[in-house]
Amino acid sequence: MLRRMFIxxxxxxxxxxxxxxxxxxxxxxxxxxxxxxxxxxxGPGGTNDIVARxxxxxxxxxxxQPVVVENKPGANGALxxxxxxxxxxxGYTIAIAPSSVLAINxxxxxxxxxxVEKDFQPLSLAGTTPNILLVHxxxxxxxxxxxxxLAKAKPGSIAYASMGAGSTGHLNGELFKALTGADIKHVxxxxxxxxxxxxxxxxxxxxxxxxxxxxxHVKAGKLKxxxxxxLKPNPMAPEIPPVAxxxxxxxxxxxxxxxxxxxxxxxxxxxxxxAIIKALNAPDVRERLEKGGLTVVASKPEEFAAFxxxxxxxxxxxxxxxxxxxxx
Numbered sequence: 001m002l003r004r005m006f007i008x009x010x011x012x013x014x015x016x017x018x019x020x021x022x023x024x025x026x027x028x029x030x031x032x033x034x035x036x037x038x039x040x041x042x043g044p045g046g047t048n049d050i051v052a053r054x055x056x057x058x059x060x061x062x063x064x065q066p067v068v069v070e071n072k073p074g075a076n077g078a079l080x081x082x083x084x085x086x087x088x089x090x091g092y093t094i095a096i097a098p099s100s101v102l103a104i105n106x107x108x109x110x111x112x113x114x115x116v117e118k119d120f121q122p123l124s125l126a127g128t129t130p131n132i133l134l135v136h137x138x139x140x141x142x143x144x145x146x147x148x149x150l151a152k153a154k155p156g157s158i159a160y161a162s163m164g165a166g167s168t169g170h171l172n173g174e175l176f177k178a179l180t181g182a183d184i185k186h187v188x189x190x191x192x193x194x195x196x197x198x199x200x201x202x203x204x205x206x207x208x209x210x211x212x213x214x215x216x217h218v219k220a221g222k223l224k225x226x227x228x229x230x231l232k233p234n235p236m237a238p239e240i241p242p243v244a245x246x247x248x249x250x251x252x253x254x255x256x257x258x259x260x261x262x263x264x265x266x267x268x269x270x271x272x273x274x275a276i277i278k279a280l281n282a283p284d285v286r287e288r289l290e291k292g293g294l295t296v297v298a299s300k301p302e303e304f305a306a307f308x309x310x311x312x313x314x315x316x317x318x319x320x321x322x323x324x325x326x327x328x
Contacts, residue, residue: 125298
């Protein structure tokens with residue numbers, strides 16, 4: 001009798017131990033069963049927003065569930081990104097984040113509402129793009145050399161906008177100042193859209209903005225493009241020379257990628273990553289993004305994690321070299 005009870009109890013124990021292996025795939029198969037939100041930590045109209053909306057549409061088609069893009073601007077991306085860090089790690093709240101959020105902010109701010117390594121699970125690198133130095137048509141400079149000469153001749157007279165303090169646009173400006181000795185004044189905004197609007201209106205005179213959003217206004221004749229921040233010209237604007245052609249050692253490329261809260265279950269991470277990669281590789285999406293100046297890079301979670309680690313080291317050196325300080 002005791003032997004039969006022992007065997008029965010053992011069978012129950014084995015069944016219990018086996019349950020997670022059976023349930024986990026079942027839970028993964030149910031994902032998603034409700035809408036997914038992609039948080040953009042900047043206002044509408046910037047490259048983060050453009051990429052997020054392209055990917056969201058394709059993910060929605062794949063999953064058969066709504067994929068909503070929600071803009072949460074503020075604190076150079078820290079507000080929206082911090083929101084995702086505190087979100088329930090179930091895959092229903094993810095974010096797209098730029099290099100400033102994932103590789104730069106930690107070098108500039110003492111009290112961030114997130115820790116990149118502890119709070120986030122990388123899903124996929126979306127793409128890279130150079131920034132472009134834009135100036136208002138009223139600025140009497142048609143080449144980068146003329147712009148540098150003007151800034152030196154009239155120290156503090158040129159104000160340059162950025163999508164936020166500590167953003168790549170801000171660091172591009174500070175690195176530019178450090179390497180040229182040009183005295184230009186930084187004016188931070190809450191996103192690329194508002195900054196561009198003031199540049200177009202002449203309230204500020206210059207801006208380092210992502211090529212996909214900035215080049216549109218150059219081609220329309222509303223702004224002048226004096227240089228791209230990559231070492232080589234970009235196929236979208238081959239006529240605009242690299243800043244490095246005039247300013248030796250200048251090399252700064254922006255990038256964007258998708259992340260989820262750290263404790264998101266691996267099966268869900270894999271599903272999200274696969275859906276994002278498939279969306280980015282869709283011919284129509286890739287064509288639109290690359291025509292917009294973005295080099296699409298769809299990578300697996302481990303590849304993106306390694307990329308973030310390398311970029312953190314690189315941008316830490318840039319911040320130190322340019323001696324960038326953020327008032328808090």
